[in-house]
Amino acid sequence: MAEEIRDCPDCAAKPGREHLPGCDVERCSVCGRQAISCGACGEERPGEFDPAFSRWTGLWPGHAEAEALGVDLNQFHVKGYHKVFFVKPRAGE
Numbered sequence: 659m660a661e662e663i664r665d666c667p668d669c670a671a672k673p674g675r676e677h678l679p680g681c682d683v684e685r686c687s688v689c690g691r692q693a694i695s696c697g698a699c700g701e702e703r704p705g706e707f708d709p710a711f712s713r714w715t716g717l718w719p720g721h722a723e724a725e726a727l728g729v730d731l732n733q734f735h736v737k738g739y740h741k742v743f744f745v746k747p748r749a750g751e
Contacts, residue, residue, distance in 0.1 A: 673716030
């Protein structure tokens with residue numbers, strides 16, 4: 659079933675816009691986990707976090723991707739698909 663496009667439930671970002679700082683929903687463009695708690699943004703790869711890449715799409719992160727892959731949202735993360743969809747490739751990758 660298709661999810662309705664809406665504003666971010668945490669920071670109220672409109673679809674296509676960047677999340678506000680401290681948003682619990684925003685994904686990290688470096689590791690694919692929650693940006694607020696991953697640690698990768700500043701420590702492992704400083705300066706590589708891209709808020710435009712991890713902007714709010716209007717859908718819960720991973721929902722549409724999991725549905726397209728035929729897995730539930732928990733399996734989407736367990737199987738590591740979040741790394742494929744939410745991590746911005748480095749130049750040359």
